[in-house]
Amino acid sequence: MKPCAFQFYTPQTLEDALEALWEFTEEGLSVKVLAGGQSLMPVLNMRLATPDVLIDLNGLENVLNFIIPDNDHVRVGALTRHYQLEASPLISRHVPIITEAERLIGHVAIRSRGTIGGSLAHADPSAELPLVASLLNASVTLRSKIETRTIPAAEFFLAYLMTSLEPTEILTEVTIPTLPGRSGQSIQEFALRHGDFAIAVAGAQVTVDENSCVANARLALGGVGPTPLDMSAGLELLIGTQPQLEDIGRLVKAICQDLEPDGDIHADSAYRKDLAETLSTRALATALQKSRNK
Amino acid sequence: MLEKSMTYRASYTLLVNDQYYSVVEVEPRLLLADVLRDVLHLTGTHLGCEHGACGACTVLVDGRPVRSCLMLGVQAQNKEIQTVEGLVDPGGALSPLQEAFAEDHALQCGFCTPGMLMTAKFLLENNAHPSRLEIREALSGNLCRCTGYQNIVNAIERAANAHSAIKGSVAEG
Structure with a gap:
C-alpha cells in the first residue's frame, strides 16, 4: 500500500524542527517525526499511521549524526545510522555489545538508513537497541521548543511501541555508559531467519574482580514483555562467586519464573519463556567468559 | 512562515x-x-x-x-x-554480473532480480572475493520465490571470479 497524503516539512535546523513540531501540535494536527524510516515508513505504507504532517529530520545530519566519547560515556546523535554504529571502531572498543547487536539488525539495506534514535523512539520490545539501552541503562535526551530533559532508559520505555516522548518532543541524543574494566558483554537472540525480528533476545554485562569473582552482573530481556525488561535485580547471588554454567542456568530459571510473555503466530508463551532462559544463560556465560579475558 | x-x-x-x-x-x-x-x-x-x-x-x-x-x-x-x-554499459551490453546471472540461470520470473543485482553489486564493490556464506548473508534481505537461491549464489561467485580473472589478465599484460 501507499502512505496517505500528508504535508511534508523538512527543517534545516533543530530549532526549526522543534518550532514546527510545537506549532503543528498546538494546532491540533497529528505529526510524525521521520528519521531513517525503516520502521515508520512501513507503518505509513500500511496506513497504521495517517499523520497530517511529516517532519523529516534528515536535513539535520550535521547536528544529529555523531559518535563522541565523553569520559565514561559515549554520546551518539539520534540520526546516527546502523551501518555507522556497526563500523565504528570507537563503538566496538567502548560499547562492543552495540557492534554485536548491529549485525543482528535487519539486513544491509535496512542498516543503510535506520537510525539509533528511530529505533529507540519506535520502542519495539524485541528490537536490539532498546534492549541494549535498557541493559546498560543508557539515557536519552528529549528536546522540545521549551525544554530539554535527559532520562534513563528505564523511564523512557513505557509499553509496547510506547515511550515517554511527548508529542512536542524529539529524541536528539543517546548517552551510553562505556564498558568498565574487567568486563564483558554479550547479546544472544533467536529469530526464524538471520535478520528477521527476534522472537526473544537477551543481553548481559558481567564485571569480575581481581580474583575473577563476579563483582557486578546485569541482564536484560527483549521479546518477552511490553518493554525490554531489566532482570539485573535477580543476579545478586552471583556476586563474589565464580559461577559455572549450571549455576547460571539454575539462577536464570528462577529469575525467569514469573515471566508471562504473550504468545503470537511465531511462538507461544511457553516457548518464548524457554528461549528467554536459554538465551539469558548463554549471554551471561559469554559475558563472564569475556570479562575474564580482559 | x-x-x-x-x-x-x-x-x-x-x-x-x-x-x-x-x-x-x-x-x-x-x-x-x-x-x-x-x-x-x-x-x-x-x-x-x-x-x-x-x-x-x-x-x-x-x-x-x-x-x-x-x-x-x-x-x-x-x-x-x-x-x-x-548496470548495462552505454552500448547496451550486460555487465559481468548480469552475464553471470544469465549464465547460471539465476533468474526465472525475474521479479526479484533487480534487487538481487543491486545488492550483489554493493557486495562485490566492498568485498571482491566473498565466501559463499558471505554471499548468502548479503542476500538475506532479498526474497526469491521461484528460481531458488543456489543459482543466484553461484552467479555472484562466478561474477567475482570473472572480475578477478579480468584483473589478473590486465596485471599480466
Missing part, C-alpha cells in the same frame, strides 16, 4: 544513473520506488511487498543499498541513485 515551507506538492531534481531528471509537482508521499517507476518510467526497479521485507525494490543511494519503498522520492534529492537500468 511555517505554512509557506510546508509542502503539499513538491518539485525536485533526481540524479539517477548519472542522468538528471526533473520531478514536477508531485505529492511528497510518493515513495522513491513510485517516482522511479511511475514518474521517470524506470520500471526496472520492482515493487513487491511495499514494507521493506522482500528487497525487490533495492537500489543504491550514495553507493549503499536502500529499500526504495522505505524512502520518499523527495528525500532522494542531492543523492546519487543507481538502479538496475544503470
Whole structure:
C-alpha cells in the first residue's frame, strides 16, 4: 500500500524542527517525526499511521549524526545510522555489545538508513537497541521548543511501541555508559531467519574482580514483555562467586519464573519463556567468559 | 512562515544513473520506488511487498543499498541513485554480473532480480572475493520465490571470479 497524503516539512535546523513540531501540535494536527524510516515508513505504507504532517529530520545530519566519547560515556546523535554504529571502531572498543547487536539488525539495506534514535523512539520490545539501552541503562535526551530533559532508559520505555516522548518532543541524543574494566558483554537472540525480528533476545554485562569473582552482573530481556525488561535485580547471588554454567542456568530459571510473555503466530508463551532462559544463560556465560579475558 | 515551507506538492531534481531528471509537482508521499517507476518510467526497479521485507525494490543511494519503498522520492534529492537500468554499459551490453546471472540461470520470473543485482553489486564493490556464506548473508534481505537461491549464489561467485580473472589478465599484460 501507499502512505496517505500528508504535508511534508523538512527543517534545516533543530530549532526549526522543534518550532514546527510545537506549532503543528498546538494546532491540533497529528505529526510524525521521520528519521531513517525503516520502521515508520512501513507503518505509513500500511496506513497504521495517517499523520497530517511529516517532519523529516534528515536535513539535520550535521547536528544529529555523531559518535563522541565523553569520559565514561559515549554520546551518539539520534540520526546516527546502523551501518555507522556497526563500523565504528570507537563503538566496538567502548560499547562492543552495540557492534554485536548491529549485525543482528535487519539486513544491509535496512542498516543503510535506520537510525539509533528511530529505533529507540519506535520502542519495539524485541528490537536490539532498546534492549541494549535498557541493559546498560543508557539515557536519552528529549528536546522540545521549551525544554530539554535527559532520562534513563528505564523511564523512557513505557509499553509496547510506547515511550515517554511527548508529542512536542524529539529524541536528539543517546548517552551510553562505556564498558568498565574487567568486563564483558554479550547479546544472544533467536529469530526464524538471520535478520528477521527476534522472537526473544537477551543481553548481559558481567564485571569480575581481581580474583575473577563476579563483582557486578546485569541482564536484560527483549521479546518477552511490553518493554525490554531489566532482570539485573535477580543476579545478586552471583556476586563474589565464580559461577559455572549450571549455576547460571539454575539462577536464570528462577529469575525467569514469573515471566508471562504473550504468545503470537511465531511462538507461544511457553516457548518464548524457554528461549528467554536459554538465551539469558548463554549471554551471561559469554559475558563472564569475556570479562575474564580482559 | 511555517505554512509557506510546508509542502503539499513538491518539485525536485533526481540524479539517477548519472542522468538528471526533473520531478514536477508531485505529492511528497510518493515513495522513491513510485517516482522511479511511475514518474521517470524506470520500471526496472520492482515493487513487491511495499514494507521493506522482500528487497525487490533495492537500489543504491550514495553507493549503499536502500529499500526504495522505505524512502520518499523527495528525500532522494542531492543523492546519487543507481538502479538496475544503470548496470548495462552505454552500448547496451550486460555487465559481468548480469552475464553471470544469465549464465547460471539465476533468474526465472525475474521479479526479484533487480534487487538481487543491486545488492550483489554493493557486495562485490566492498568485498571482491566473498565466501559463499558471505554471499548468502548479503542476500538475506532479498526474497526469491521461484528460481531458488543456489543459482543466484553461484552467479555472484562466478561474477567475482570473472572480475578477478579480468584483473589478473590486465596485471599480466
